[in-house]
Amino acid sequence: MRVGDNPVRDQQIQKNDAFHRVIIPLYIPNEEGYYADAFQIFKYCLLSVKKTSSSFIKISVVSNGSCATVNEKLAVLFNENAIDELIIEKSSIGKINSILKALRTADERLITVTDADVLFDNSWEKAVLEVFKAFPKAGSVSPVPVFRTHFRHTGNIWMNHFFSKKIYFRPVKNPEGLTAFAKSIGWSRLDLKFKDVIGTVKANDTTAVLGCSHFVVTYKREVFNESPKKNSEYLLGGNSEHLYLDVPVLKMGGYRLATYDNYAFHMGNSLEPWMKDVYDKLKTNEKQALDHRFLKTLKKNSLEYFVGEKIFRKIIGIKKIQRFILKYKGLNSEQIKNFTS
Numbered sequence: 001m002r003v004g005d006n007p008v009r010d011q012q013i014q015k016n017d018a019f020h021r022v023i024i025p026l027y028i029p030n031e032e033g034y035y036a037d038a039f040q041i042f043k044y045c046l047l048s049v050k051k052t053s054s055s056f057i058k059i060s061v062v063s064n065g066s067c068a069t070v071n072e073k074l075a076v077l078f079n080e081n082a083i084d085e086l087i088i089e090k091s092s093i094g095k096i097n098s099i100l101k102a103l104r105t106a107d108e109r110l111i112t113v114t115d116a117d118v119l120f121d122n123s124w125e126k127a128v129l130e131v132f133k134a135f136p137k138a139g140s141v142s143p144v145p146v147f148r149t150h151f152r153h154t155g156n157i158w159m160n161h162f163f164s165k166k167i168y169f170r171p172v173k174n175p176e177g178l179t180a181f182a183k184s185i186g187w188s189r190l191d192l193k194f195k196d197v198i199g200t201v202k203a204n205d206t207t208a209v210l211g212c213s214h215f216v217v218t219y220k221r222e223v224f225n226e227s228p229k230k231n232s233e234y235l236l237g238g239n240s241e242h243l244y245l246d247v248p249v250l251k252m253g254g255y256r257l258a259t260y261d262n263y264a265f266h267m268g269n270s271l272e273p274w275m276k277d278v279y280d281k282l283k284t285n286e287k288q289a290l291d292h293r294f295l296k297t298l299k300k301n302s303l304e305y306f307v308g309e310k311i312f313r314k315i316i317g318i319k320k321i322q323r324f325i326l327k328y329k330g331l332n333s334e335q336i337k338n339f340t341s
Contacts, residue, residue, distance in 0.1 A: 019292045020125070020218075021058040021108040022049050025098035026074075026116045028066045037271040039070055041117050044267065044279050046082060048120040051282045055125065055290045060085040060102035065092030096232035096240040103224060109292050111224070113245070114216040117267040119275060122283050124263035128218045129290070131257055134206035136296035139254015140219045140245075142212035143263035147178055147190075148339075149211025150199025151322070153246050155313030156304055157201060157210060157255050158325075169197040169329050170207065170260075177262025184266040193338035197331070200260065209258040214241045216264055219249065222298055226251040250309050253301035 024045065028038045049059060061083050063071055071088050078086040087101050099113055110132075124143040131141045137160075150169075151158075161167045172178060175195040182190040199210040226248035232240040249256055267275055315321060319340055326336045 017289065018056045018058045019109040019290070020053075020055050020112065021060060021102075021106050021110070022053075022112040022114060023060045023062070023099055023102045023106070024114055024116050025062045025064055025095050026066055026070075027064045027092060027095070027098075028070045029092075030067050031069065034269055038116075038269060039073060040271060041267050041269065041275070043077075044119050044275055045114065045116050046077065048279060048282055049114075050082060051284045052120050052122050053125045054123075054129075054285050054288065056287050057125070058084045058108060060087070060106070062087045062089070062098040062101050064089055064094070064098040092235060094232055094235040094240070096234070096244050099244075100227075100231065106221070109221055109295055110218055111221055112216070112218040115266075117269065118216045119265040119267055119278060120282075121263045121265065121278070122285075127259045127261065127263050129292075130206055131208045131259055132218075132220075133294050134203040135201075135208060135255055135257060137253060137255050137298070138208075138220075138257050139223045139249035139252055139298055140212060140217050140256050141208070142217045142258040144181065144213065144216055144266070145173070145178070145198060145209040145258040145260065145262060146181060146211075146213045147194045147198065149209065149213065149258070151313075151316055152211045153250060153256050153309070153313070154210045155311075155316065156250065156253065156308035158316055159304075159308045159312045161201060162325075166203065167199070167201050167210070167329060169326070169331055169335075170200045172196065172198050173207075173260045174262040177265075180262075181266050184268045186268075193335075196338075197335065199329075201255075201257070207260040209260055210256075212256050212258040214245055215266055217245070219245075220252075220254065220295065220298055223248045223252045223254055226300065251300060251302070251305050252298040253304050254298050 026042060028035050061074060063074055074086055077083050085102060128141045128143055132138050172195045178195045179190045200207050201210055227244050232244060234240045316325060322340055323336055326339055
């Protein structure tokens with residue numbers, strides 16, 4: 001029987017001192033073959049976040065059907081305070097549903113969703129914050145620019161700045177970063193035509209790349225108010241990332257952007273010497289409470305979403321119109337041919 005009153009009854013939850021949370025879904029069903037290096041790669045990911053972040057960041061790891069030995073090692077990291085929140089699912093519930101597990105109770109202003117094979121570089125958080133500060137309408141910002149994202153769910157940016165000099169194709173800031181990403185997804189090399197110029201938008205002194213990929217992105221918390229309420233039907237892929245990560249940003253009138261320089265690396269599933277070299281060179285930042293009041297809250301804009309995504313994006317998807325846009329924005333004939341082939 002119960003004797004007395006629970007001592008925490010009616011006590012308020014203490015205010016969170018962090019404004020930024022990183023969510024890492026993790027799936028390592030065994031430690032053989034394809035997954036032989038997976039846990040060490042994950043540790044590089046986890047510890048690189050801890051070392052390089054500027055603020056008192058919180059980290060959630062969701063073990064999505066990982067094997068018992070992996071879960072035991074995760075428990076050790078949790079007890080060592082390398083992980084702030086550890087969620088363990090015995091059966092695989094899928095990548096998006098793993099993210100939702102942590103997201104539904106997260107109240108931080110910014111949410112970074114990252115694959116477990118991303119190595120964060122120095123100043124990544126600072127660079128992402130600079131983009132959010134320069135572009136009040138930014139809804140998601142990746143610390144990794146990827147080639148050919150300028151027309152991918154960026155209709156609202158083009159619609160708002162088409163006749164402005166803010167949008168322009170500028171020289172790639174870090175060609176080696178683009179090449180490293182290409183190699184991480186199995187490409188042997190990256191042709192010059194992919195790392196010559198890149199679609200960008202500029203505000204004040206800050207340049208951002210148009211569009212972003214999914215493997216590591218920082219979001220304003222409110223964009224997830226427009227995510228589907230039910231769980232995803234896919235373990236991986238399908239239309240899940242589009243519905244749960246892309247569309248919510250657009251429905252809130254947000255821009256999908258990336259940093260101009262490269263601030264993280266996609267490692268893949270196989271350890272390579274360069275990963276340790278990069279990790280060993282990372283600087284441990286002294287954490288501080290950052291002022292995030294500059295982050296403008298996005299508000300749902302159904303009209304802008306409809307015009308920008310349903311109409312304008314389809315118009316700029318027409319090859320003939322794309323060629324006109326590329327010429328108007330400064331590309332030469334050879335570049336236009338490469339960008340539309």
